[in-house]
Amino acid sequence: MDRNPPSYHDATKRPDWLEFVAGSVPVREYARLCLVSKRLYHQFAPRLWNDPLTVAAILTRDNDIEWFYRFMGHMTRVRESTRALVTSLDLRPFVVGAPEFTLFSWDKTLSQTLRMLPSTFPNLRCILLDGHPDVEADGLAAMLCSSSLVLSIPQCQAKLPSWFFVSPNLESLVYLDISAMPGSLRVPLHRPVLSPINLRSLRILKARGREMDDKTACLLFKTFQLQLWSVDLGYNKLTDGVFDDMQHFSFPAVSSRTGDFEVEGRLRYPPGESSASFGKFCFVDESDWSATFSHPHRYLVDAPLYTSNAQGGHDGTTNPRLDGRAKIRSDAPDAVKVALSGGPGNHSPLPEYIHDLDICRGHQGITHLYLSGNNISAAGLARMIRSSAGQLQHLECDSIFFRPHEASCPPWLASGKAKVSGFLGLAHVFRPVISSDLQVLRIHHSLVTQLPTLEGIGLSSMEALWLAETCLLPRAELAYPESFVPDMNPRLRSLTLTQIPRYSTGPLIEKLIHFLKLAAIQEQAIRDAKTGNRRGPSTLLGLRHIRLEIEPDPRESLLEDDGFGEEENGLDTEALMAQEFSFFRDWTSSPSKPPTSAARPPAATAHSYKAAEPQARNNPESVSTRPEQPAPGESPETGDSNPDDGDNSDDPGEYMTCICTGEDNTEFTVPVWIGPSPSSKQHRTRPAVREYARLLRHDPALQTDPQPASPNHVAAGVPSGSYIFTPAWDAMLFPTHLQQQQQRPRPSRRDLRGMRDVVSAIKAYRAQTRVAYNKDDGPDKAGLAAPLTTKTSDDGH
Structure with a gap:
């Protein structure tokens, strides 16, 4: 509930019809209605004056x-x-023009005018x-009063001194936006004046573009701990090193309430x-349904959580997750302003209901959490999500940049x-079994x-796009066959895909x-679930908003700088591809020559285990083999060309005992799967598994950093519940050796x-589906396209 229960008088009084119709009256009629009677004045004057600007x-x-x-005059x-009715002043629409702001009837500057606001x-x-x-x-300090709840001053050029945060008028502040302002926050946090002592009510903090490094961000998390529920640290200088303190101070304990195992699987x-x-190591134990996201009840909301003590909270449950239907609160400035001032x-x-x-x-x-524009790796972000307890x-x-282990990192x-850049092989971290409350996501495409x-x-932008799509994409599909699909998390409502290339050779568009x-x-399936059982439980909304942020057109710069498209001034691709950067440099090298690497293999002993030993580490009732899901436009190398291909159930493969060091510097051993045994039938082994085993045999430096096999690894052929050497697996994206007959692309x-132009292709598809939607009057009409919200941005914003 957003407020306390109403009083007996409020609950039993007769509703006023004017309350129902007032919300439909146009704003331009408020002033005249206030002149009709005192009753209308008390109804429409607060609506007119609470946000006058x-x-x-x-x-x-007029935005001058x-x-x-x-x-103000x-x-x-x-x-x-009348002045007491004003609860919000929004100067964002008012544009500052010439440097001289003083009028004949007003001899005060903007700062002097702001000092008048409290009185x-x-x-x-x-x-x-x-x-x-x-x-x-x-x-800025003088314009606040004891009732201030929202202060949004991003991109103001004033440098906030440390004494600014000591003002007693900041104690009731709920929302503070100090983004893109000069100066560092390290001194106010270190003293500390930017702390819960002075901002005891603060819940939303936005500090984008403040040149904040890991030490300053860690100090922020240590200072406020669990007080803040919205933190925007975008476009700073953060790395993966910030996640340790974020996990320790800003996330609760692991929730003791989990979802349905048959629908979502279970973490172990x-x-x-x-x-x-x-x-912390964890496996996803799959049920017969969860691996394919096809359970008949996957669209149902969670059952209510009952407790025997209404005043004592939930019995034995910490951090209960949302049911999937309730809309999450918004931290956007407009939404916060409406919530706090109307x-x-x-x-x-009313003031007594605010807190x-x-x-x-x-x-x-x-x-x-907002982390865009930082130096964050995909592995670091996935680790933070796993530790956030949903x-x-x-x-x-x-x-997000893809950082392979130094043992598998190519020289270029x-x-x-x-x-x-990319979030490869980690789509499973957004499943409900890990991210149960996630509803809005903005991430790399x-x-x-x-x-x-x-x-x-x-290289030029166009050539980089071509190389990524023709050379890296097939390798990514080979190593990480499982991409995100809507049914992977039906609780997700809004998805924004960023940095989408403007041009494609075809697979990206497909x-x-x-x-x-x-x-x-998915939308049609949710609608069928509703109509099929009208008296049944509520259903999830599913993915309702898809936004595609397209990068700027790279051909414009090519036309100006390189004469792209002109036969006599065409790009010299032969010379460009011969530059030192080339990541194809080692592709044709001799297979007998190992690559140079600074990493050393850990202490490990080769040993063969029986088939029952790795399975003993799992729950026998929950382990299942995930079927491989083909992707559109899949290259022949990534799929199983032979219909008999698949996991060799008769061969458990070989294991290697590896000594690992935990986060607390304690040592333990795990059996690491190193691929099928040499005696196994190669035609029954998946291509990714063969490549993984070959890389391990070729370069012992890749035998390091063992980790639990993810659902993506299982989809590629790794036995469920096994450990693998992730450097060897990631090395498949950057091959150091291929057959000598292959030519450099x-x-x-x-x-x-x-x-092809990605924007034109998407718009053509949407136009085609809209025409089909308007013509179709049958039961499948809703599944064509119309209710789906798709936004394409031509400038990346």
């Missing part, structure tokens, strides 16, 4: 800062009871002053086993100049497309369209010209 922007469409000055002549509007709760440059720090934690790169056309919440709102309460740590509800991390990537992004390799089709199929001008 937004109402003025709606009515007059001079209008604000005239408004007029407020000096307005009676105090002019005694009940002011929300101040939004985004992007106004000519504001002094003392003016081997006692005392962990590593610095993976964290917004234009609404009444403001009972859901947005003002603590939620056992972070539920909304707490995250809104996650954004679009810039180890140099630091090149970068591979490789989660769906399996296509990594190449940067800094010394994968995106295939994903849109699966989302439409080199894009020609015809290849680059033949790449």
